[in-house]
Amino acid sequence: MSSTALHVVTGKGGTGKTTVAVALALALAGRGQRVLVCEVEGRQGIAQLLDVAPLPYEERRVASGLGGGEVFALAIDAESALLEYLDMFYRLGRAGKALDKFGVIDFATTIAPGVRDVLLTGKVYEIARRRGEKKDTGPQYDAIVIDAPPTGRITRFLNVSTEVAGLAKVGPIRRQSDSVTAMMRSDSTRVHLVTVLEEMPVQETLDGIAELTAAELPVGHVVVNLVRDALLDEAAASAIDEGSLDAEAVGAVLSSAGLDGSTATTLVAEGRGHLERQALQAAQRALLAESDARTAELPLLDGVDLGSLLDLAGRLREQGVA
């Protein structure tokens, strides 16, 4: 591999972006890759998920020994990125500190629209271009996974050069943003959208795909998360629909198995509820299928720990996301 692959994970809030980003990093590492997973929103979601100390502005190894690969994690914040940037380009050692003292950094990164995003993505760009220790060894990381902002903001976040177009016409921020945008649009980048099978998130996902496509940003997979497995097979489903599997029939089986037959009514009602939810899921799945995007599905697990992350990682690999 000659360049660092970039996986951007977006999605509606709370659908599982952080979980999927980390699972994807583990999946890639499982293929023997050296992977960096970054977060950019100052929430320490990765650290919480992996149950490690808060991540600094410095890459830390968080997992290794999975099929020979390694996962590093990094929390990128705009303030540190700006200080680092000033230091690199202007050798603003002391003046950089002065900037901090005047509250300028806060000011510049929150007020000038787009500057924050350029700083965050600029850091990713810098890392993606790094080479390994030895000469000619290729990139330092095989892949970078970004736990990115939600769908509503993702296009602006990745398409930074448009965002800062109104700002400085020349100068380093402008140059930087053009390079970042070029990287985001390149073949080595994939933007994955995490969703759940509900109305609003699915609609947002479809809108997001259209927006990304219009901005020439490469859409990767739609990762459908929190999928509830079908527990009733076709025979049971139609038996409930037709009414042949009713309280009486169920009650008889329960009694013969030594259980309380009077709970049959509840069980049948629960079965109907399950079928109804499955039908709603299916309807949303059909909507997603109308877009061209490839999809992968992850089940709703009972809690998320390292074991379940590895389970999700395996499923992402099987479905070709990693």
Add this chain to the structure above:
Amino acid sequence: MSPSKSRTAPAAGRPRSQGRVVASRDAAGHLDVDALIHDRSVRIIVCCGSGGVGKTTTSAALAMRAADAGRGVCVLTIDPARRLAQSMGLTELDNTPRAVAGAGADGGSLDAMMLDMKRTFDEVVESHATPEKAAQILNNPFYQALSSSFAGTQEYMAMEKLGQLHGQDEWDLIVVDTPPSRSALDFLDAPERLSSMLDGRFIKLLLAPAKGPARLLSAGFGLVTGAINKILGAQVLSDVQTFVAAFDTLFGGFRQRAEATYALLQAPGTAFLVVASPEPAAMREASYFVERLAGDRMPLAGLVVNRVHDDVTDGIELDEARAAARRLRGAGETETQVAELLDVHVERLITAAREQRERDGFARAHPGVPQVPVTALSTDVHDLEGLRRIGDLLARTGTPQG
């Protein structure tokens, strides 16, 4: 229950403080939402919570129920989903409350509006500055960025609008939705962030770089402005300077108004409802928020646990259901189908137990804060009927599915 003083100070090993709790519980110990909306001394209800938990839905449903119960209600919604907005007649974005057709009974009525933050900001500027000065501010690129995209402007303007609506004195209950921010705390903190930015040292320096003690810093200041010009381009800084000079005389008024609204939130006629989904992150946020309300002496009504899935407690128990499913599977056609039904039951029990754990955890940390669960409906809530159903669930007078 009457509002009482802050009960217990936070102490190790003790339940954490929950400050003033203003609502009562029903016979089953749940938050009594009907008692809250029938209490005419309650004039403002604020629905807070982390992103996507159901703040907008809860505020609209609550406002609807209060109007149906005879109160003159105004609901201030923020970014409602398109279909919900349409069903409430919120098609015109004119930043003023409009009557919702089909809502209200017993002399009650419902007006609804959705916040237009930029317009609210513009209107404040226009009403506090001379026309020339207002025009100068409104046309300033920096102002335009600030009023349409600064993180915190929405919260600030929600507070501003609440202050305005309250001042109009046309409604006897105002229900307030809060912006879709990550953390519920943003609603309380963001206005302060914006105003301290506008009031900040840096802005002061921009205004008068060579006066008073700032003179001593002016060498450093030159470096700073130099760096900003290099990075952002000189235009940005000069836009900011123009804006700050024009805005300076308005600033005091802005701050005063924000402070007045903040005080309104602490007043006895206000009640906060915290909304959370039964998941660790949302419940953690709810917990922080409850503690913060206590710290700020803001009156709390209780916690709405929204989108609870499987509120099952009856039927066959978990282990028994699992064992029976194992025995029955493959023993015959109907037996296998019953085994599958038992699988469904087991899944529901597991979900219910997980959600209950979250609710119990919160209850242990905040024993004085009443909760009410709201079942997840099988579809989105996007019409008045849906809002009424959520209202029924909030007041525990309805059945989950229909």
